[in-house]
Structures are given as structure tokens and as C-alpha cells.
Amino acid sequence: MxxxxxxxxxxxxxxxxxxxxxxxxxxxxxxxxxxxxxxxxxxxxxxxxxxxxxxxxxxxxxxxxxxxxxxxxxxxxxxxxxxxxxxxxxxxxxxxxxxxxxxxxxxxxxxxxxxxxxxxxxxxxxxxxxxxxxxxxxxxxxxxxxxxxxxxxxxxxxxxxxxxxxxxxxxxxxxxxxxxxxxxxxxxxxxxxxxxxxxxxxxxxxxxxxxxxxxxxxxxxxxxxxxxxxxxxxxxxxxxxxxxxxxxxxxxxxxxxxxxxxxxxxxxxxxxxxxxxxxxxxxxxxxxxxxxxxxxxxxxxxxxxxxxxxGRPGLYNQSRFPSDDRENGIAAIPYAALQGFDDVFADFQGWLSRRTGAEVHGHLFARDRVHFAGDGKIYRGGLSDHPRLRDYNAKMFLTNLIWNARDVHHCFQFGPHDSQDIRWTLAKDTNASIWVISGAWSVPLFLSGRSASDVRAEAARLQRIEHKFLKTLRAPHAHARIKILTLADFIEAPMDTLQEIVDEIAGHKADALTRPPQMPDLTGLADFLQDLRNQGMHAFLTGEIAKADARPAKTRSPKPYVVAKK
Known part of the structure; x- marks a missing residue:
């Protein structure tokens, strides 16, 4: 051969x-x-x-x-x-x-x-x-x-x-x-x-x-x-x-x-x-x-x-960067975006950090500056708190922040006051957990002591922005883990939602909650919302808040349950 x-x-x-x-x-x-x-x-x-x-x-x-x-x-x-x-x-x-x-x-x-x-x-x-x-x-x-x-x-x-x-x-x-x-x-x-x-x-x-x-x-x-x-x-x-x-x-x-x-x-x-x-x-x-x-x-x-x-989730290179949505997961690890919670609770950021041990940021996309955890001006990887640097590419800012500190679980506050360029990134990211209390922006307006006629324009503006964000979250292309509650629903049973958030972030280390963070006295909130309606501004995102609901949350009592007979 x-x-x-x-x-x-x-x-x-x-x-x-x-x-x-x-x-x-x-x-x-x-x-x-x-x-x-x-x-x-x-x-x-x-x-x-x-x-x-x-x-x-x-x-x-x-x-x-x-x-x-x-x-x-x-x-x-x-x-x-x-x-x-x-x-x-x-x-x-x-x-x-x-x-x-x-x-x-x-x-x-x-x-x-x-x-x-x-x-x-x-x-x-x-x-x-x-x-x-x-x-x-x-x-x-x-x-x-x-x-x-x-x-x-x-x-x-x-x-x-x-x-x-x-x-x-x-x-x-x-x-x-x-x-x-x-x-x-x-x-x-x-x-x-x-x-x-x-x-x-x-x-x-x-x-x-x-x-x-x-x-x-x-x-x-x-x-x-x-x-x-x-x-x-x-x-x-x-x-x-x-x-x-x-x-x-x-x-x-x-x-x-x-x-x-x-x-x-x-x-x-x-x-x-x-x-x-x-x-x-x-x-x-x-x-x-x-x-x-x-x-x-x-x-x-x-x-x-x-x-x-x-590629790797959250890591971008020159070959994939120009093409939108070619990434293998937008962020490197799971994280949470929380909207409305810091409007309802005065010290929500500190409370959540103590309960979960997570890296809890303030409003990362606030218009005045980036509010990092610990309120520093520079974060890991040399990220600056300057809003213009952040807004040059909001998506890359978020993914860099999470990649540079992927050894911790990140949470940050978000709301209609913030820059909204990031909303589609959040909605499409499978690593994102988004919790929204719709209409929570009405609480700071109510607590400001100003009349309904004075805040009417501001309330209408915030509601328009939030409504657009909620439409994004409900779009077919939204793949994040999303939960939306009206303010009325949340006030009725805040402990259930807070326990879900703590369980997801802390995992097996989470403890059962017995008391929520300090909630302000919301007596008169229902009348305030009615005054807004009388001024021609219908706050439909808040849900129907009865006068009896607008009060501080009490200590959690066990839920009744039924035991089936054998």
C-alpha cells in the first residue's frame, strides 16, 4: 500500500x-x-x-x-x-x-x-x-x-x-x-x-x-x-x-x-x-x-x-459593543432596582443594607449626581459621581459598576425624578429584579405641606414619567423579574413585599421580618389625592387609597391558614 x-x-x-x-x-x-x-x-x-x-x-x-x-x-x-x-x-x-x-x-x-x-x-x-x-x-x-x-x-x-x-x-x-x-x-x-x-x-x-x-x-x-x-x-x-x-x-x-x-x-x-x-x-x-x-x-x-x-455576562468587548442586544446578559450578576420605597420609608436605604448586607446605593441616576453606597464620589473601577460622565452611556455605567463589584449584591433606588435613559436596559436585563410602588411619588408631595394646587403640575409630570416606565416594564421585550404594586396595595400589606425583597437579596441568610422600617403618618393622604383630582389631576397610578389605609404600618400579625382534614 x-x-x-x-x-x-x-x-x-x-x-x-x-x-x-x-x-x-x-x-x-x-x-x-x-x-x-x-x-x-x-x-x-x-x-x-x-x-x-x-x-x-x-x-x-x-x-x-x-x-x-x-x-x-x-x-x-x-x-x-x-x-x-x-x-x-x-x-x-x-x-x-x-x-x-x-x-x-x-x-x-x-x-x-x-x-x-x-x-x-x-x-x-x-x-x-x-x-x-x-x-x-x-x-x-x-x-x-x-x-x-x-x-x-x-x-x-x-x-x-x-x-x-x-x-x-x-x-x-x-x-x-x-x-x-x-x-x-x-x-x-x-x-x-x-x-x-x-x-x-x-x-x-x-x-x-x-x-x-x-x-x-x-x-x-x-x-x-x-x-x-x-x-x-x-x-x-x-x-x-x-x-x-x-x-x-x-x-x-x-x-x-x-x-x-x-x-x-x-x-x-x-x-x-x-x-x-x-x-x-x-x-x-x-x-x-x-x-x-x-x-x-x-x-x-x-x-x-x-x-x-x-461573551461573558456584563463584560463587553469591541467585537460585541456596537451591536445592541448581542450581549450574553446585560449585567454580570443579579441586582435589584427599587422604585418608590425610599418615598414611603425615610431610611429605607440604611434599613435594607442592615437587613441584607447588600451594597445598597441611593439614586444612581439622580440628575444632580450619582449617589453611591456610602455616598462616596468615586466608586470601584474609578467610576465618578459626575452625572454627565454617567449619562454619556448610562448602560455601560451600570454594567461597569456591577462588574467592578460583582462580589456583592447591588440594589439601587430609582424613580421618576431620575434620568430615564436606563429604563429599557433595566426592563430587558434578565439579571434585574425590579420592584415598583407606583404612585409613591405622591407621598413626598403630600408630606411637603404644599397645597394640591401648588404641586398639581409636578404631580402630573412625575406620573407621566412613571407611566412611561411602567409601559416599558410591561412590554413584550421586558425580561427582568418585575413586580409592580400600587401605593394603595403596598400600604395595605407592606410586610409581605418587604419580606420578598429581603428573601431574594439575602437568600438563606434572610430573617423573618417582624417590623417594617419607619413609615410616616399618612393620615390625610386620601384627602390630598382627592384635592388633586378636584384640581383636574387624576393620580390613577396610586390606586384607590381609603382614609383608613393611610396610616403607619403596624407590627406584623400572623396570617390565618386552613389545615385540610385527612
Whole structure:
């Protein structure tokens, strides 16, 4: 059994020559295709560098451009020459100049010798794979693509949209089922000769010349017509990012590549000296027959893919920052925004801090300044209390504050007096818990001692702002944990809501509340709200407060409950 190699090269000629010698030193003939875009002096020097190697041939050159037929034509020409020049070859391995053998080539030869009738090529029907990037899966086989995607992107997109609009569709040759997969394969001589000598090859070639990225579908489809046994996997380890671009392996991937036990890896950075010095491993007296195992590699790359596309909650980088809502959670950890509680309770901020041990801020988005916990001017991470710095990007201010002190649970006060730029951020953040006592702004107005006619305009303004915030919280896109109570409902049973808040923030450390924080005497609040109505300002967000309800909360008494009889 003999293994032959078809190598596609377009740059990195020094490394490509080094790889050629790895293959030929193990007795593998190599046929090289060099992209016709490569200028004459570079090509001539590359040929001269390998002139002394007997097992090397150079095939007819084609112009190779990503996504076009040239890559298939180059592979066809090189494979045809390899089969003609080296009749002893039983398997043909397709590689590139950036491919690096990891294990001794002799182990790959022994592996293939034990599987003489098996073709290793990733081959899956277009309808069954979600790999395609750009929205063209089945359509890449039914539309025409006369323009190169990289050089003429606008013309490419225009041509696709035009064909989609008029309903154009090419006929797929009879008996052919389009398959897709990795470009890098290893085929038996019998299968490759059957593909290259197929009587219907002119029909297939004419069809695939109009397919987008045919190097990922030509051999993958035709092998299904001629192979005796197909293993739908590549013997070359290659990874792709979320944009469909090949991942480049560097020196710090050495240990990972060793654990993979793969025969060949693509694509290796040309200056990864540690990798090129370490691989391929020297041949052992007893060949290693261990199967390639990419489980660890797949898991690490899957985590890297998620980290690259989703990121970490609350941490933003330049690749995700410009795109709204691409974040994996807006804030880093759960936090609470409390509206109206400090209007009802004079020392609510201090009371909540003592009860829960949380970092309880004042009004972070107050218009005069940022009221940090402890009332400092600078917070962790160098965040200033200056309102203009905060309002330059309120969302980033909040996420930075929580990220910089993610070792504590944050709570802050919010209300209609504050800057409202943050309201959609709060509503959409799954890490946010929002507690609202609607209409609580009426309590400070009532306690101010001013008449209803004097505060009418201010009450109307605050109600408009709060009503807009409540509409945001009730929108379909609001994903925060939200609880809204009217002032009337809260005054009726304040202990229940306060206990829920304490339980959520303190968790298992929370104690049962026996007494709420000090509530002012609200006797006369109902009359005050009625006076506002008489002035033409209906405070509908407060709820219906009866005169008997507007009084300080008393010590909590146990709720009655019913025990069912057995």
C-alpha cells in the first residue's frame, strides 16, 4: 500500500517545501499545484527548491479563488497527474501547504492499509447540515454564481437576490444528490479514478462550475456514486470560526494537538516554530494504532465559540459593543432596582443594607449626581459621581459598576425624578429584579405641606414619567423579574413585599421580618389625592387609597391558614 499526496499551495512556500519533505521522506509521492496568481519568480524559486526531490511533481496551474471552480480544477489536475505518474499509489490524501502532519506518516499509512476500501471524506446532504454561513445551503446548488464573493460582493448579492426574486432554479443532474463537507479528504485510488473517468464527468463539471464553493461539494457528492465504503469524516483536523473562516493554530495549541491523536492538522501559522519543530512525531518501533480523538478539541473550540459570540455576562468587548442586544446578559450578576420605597420609608436605604448586607446605593441616576453606597464620589473601577460622565452611556455605567463589584449584591433606588435613559436596559436585563410602588411619588408631595394646587403640575409630570416606565416594564421585550404594586396595595400589606425583597437579596441568610422600617403618618393622604383630582389631576397610578389605609404600618400579625382534614 502506498499513500500519495496532492498539495495545494498559494503562499508560505518555505513551510510548504518543509511539509513536502516530510511526506516524501516517508515515501509518499507529492504532486503540487501552485496557484497561477503566484508571480513567476516565486514559483520558479519554489520549483528549484524541490527539484532534487524525486517524488515531487508539479501539475498544470489554475487560478484559484475562494468559492470558485478553480480549486476543484486544481485538485482534478493534480490528482490525475498523481495517478498517472505513480501507479503504485492506493490512497490519495488532499492537503495544503499549511497542513502539518502530527503523527508519523508511517502510522497514517498503516491506518489506511488496514482500511483498503474506505474513503475518508466528510459528506452530508445539504438538507441535513446547519454548517452553512450566509444563508445559502440548498440554494448554492440551484442558483448561478457568476461573480466571486470576495472580489465582487455587491454584484454577488445582487445576482442572488435577482434569481430569488424571479424564482430561478437550475436543474440538478439526474441521480446526483448534493452533499457537502470539508475540502480535505483521503480517497482510495479506485474511487478517485471512477470520479475522474466518469463518462458523465463533463455534465457534472459543467453543473458544479455554477455551484457556490464547489470544493466543498464536488468530491463530497460524487463519492456517493462511486465509493464502496465511505466514512463521513476527514483525517485532517480543521476548525472554523462562527463566520466560516478556518481557525489558525499557534504554538500554544501544541498540547491540545498532541491530545487529539489526529494525523494532520490545518491550518498552522507559518511562524509557529514550536509546532513545526515538534511535529510530526518521530516514528516508533511499534506503531501507535490509536484512533484520532477530537473530543477535547471539539469541547474547547465549542467553549471558545460561545465565548467569542456570546461573551461573558456584563463584560463587553469591541467585537460585541456596537451591536445592541448581542450581549450574553446585560449585567454580570443579579441586582435589584427599587422604585418608590425610599418615598414611603425615610431610611429605607440604611434599613435594607442592615437587613441584607447588600451594597445598597441611593439614586444612581439622580440628575444632580450619582449617589453611591456610602455616598462616596468615586466608586470601584474609578467610576465618578459626575452625572454627565454617567449619562454619556448610562448602560455601560451600570454594567461597569456591577462588574467592578460583582462580589456583592447591588440594589439601587430609582424613580421618576431620575434620568430615564436606563429604563429599557433595566426592563430587558434578565439579571434585574425590579420592584415598583407606583404612585409613591405622591407621598413626598403630600408630606411637603404644599397645597394640591401648588404641586398639581409636578404631580402630573412625575406620573407621566412613571407611566412611561411602567409601559416599558410591561412590554413584550421586558425580561427582568418585575413586580409592580400600587401605593394603595403596598400600604395595605407592606410586610409581605418587604419580606420578598429581603428573601431574594439575602437568600438563606434572610430573617423573618417582624417590623417594617419607619413609615410616616399618612393620615390625610386620601384627602390630598382627592384635592388633586378636584384640581383636574387624576393620580390613577396610586390606586384607590381609603382614609383608613393611610396610616403607619403596624407590627406584623400572623396570617390565618386552613389545615385540610385527612
Amino acid at each position: 502506498s499513500l500519495g499526496v496532492v498539495m495545494l499551495v498559494h503562499k508560505g512556500f518555505d513551510r510548504a517545501a518543509q511539509m513536502v519533505r516530510h511526506w516524501t521522506d516517508a515515501g509518499c509521492p507529492v504532486v503540487i499545484h501552485v496557484d497561477s496568481n503566484v508571480v513567476g519568480p516565486c514559483y520558479d524559486q519554489f520549483v528549484a527548491n524541490l527539484a532534487a526531490v524525486d517524488l515531487v511533481r508539479f501539475s498544470k496551474r489554475h487560478r484559484c479563488e475562494w468559492g470558485t471552480w478553480g480549486l476543484v480544477a486544481a485538485t482534478q489536475s493534480a490528482a490525475t497527474l498523481l495517478l498517472e505518474e505513480f501507479p503504485e499509489v492506493s490512497h490519495v490524501y488532499l492537503a495544503s501547504g499549511a497542513c502539518l502532519p502530527l503523527r508519523p506518516v508511517q502510522e497514517l499509512q498503516a491506518y489506511l492499509e488496514n482500511r483498503p476500501d474506505t474513503d475518508f471524506i466528510e459528506s452530508a446532504t445539504a438538507a441535513d447540515v446547519p454548517w452553512t454561513v450566509g444563508g445559502l445551503d440548498r440554494e448554492r446548488f440551484t442558483l448561478r454564481f457568476p461573480f466571486a464573493w470576495k472580489r465582487h460582493r455587491k454584484l454577488f448579492d445582487w445576482c442572488v437576490k435577482l434569481q430569488q426574486r424571479i424564482g430561478y432554479a437550475r436543474a440538478i443532474p439526474e441521480g446526483l444528490i448534493p452533499h457537502m463537507g470539508s475540502q480535505w479528504w483521503c480517497l482510495t485510488r479506485q474511487t478517485l479514478e471512477a470520479i475522474l473517468n466518469d463518462p458523465k464527468r463533463p455534465i457534472y463539471d459543467a453543473y458544479f462550475k455554477g455551484v457556490w464553493i464547489p470544493d466543498e461539494s464536488y468530491f463530497q457528492s460524487l463519492v456517493r456514486l462511486h465509493a464502496r465504503k465511505v466514512e463521513s469524516r476527514s483525517l485532517t483536523l480543521s476548525k472554523f470560526d462562527y463566520q466560516g473562516k478556518p481557525h489558525i493554530f499557534f504554538d500554544d495549541h501544541k498540547e491540545l494537538l498532541e491530545r487529539s491523536h489526529c494525523f494532520v492538522v490545518r491550518k498552522v501559522w507559518h511562524d509557529a516554530r514550536r509546532l513545526y519543530d515538534s511535529f510530526p512525531k518521530p516514528a516508533h518501533t511499534i506503531p501507535n494504532i490509536e484512533e484520532p480523538n477530537t473530543t477535547t478539541v471539539d469541547r474547547i473550540f465549542s467553549h471558545a465559540f460561545e465565548r467569542r459570540t456570546l
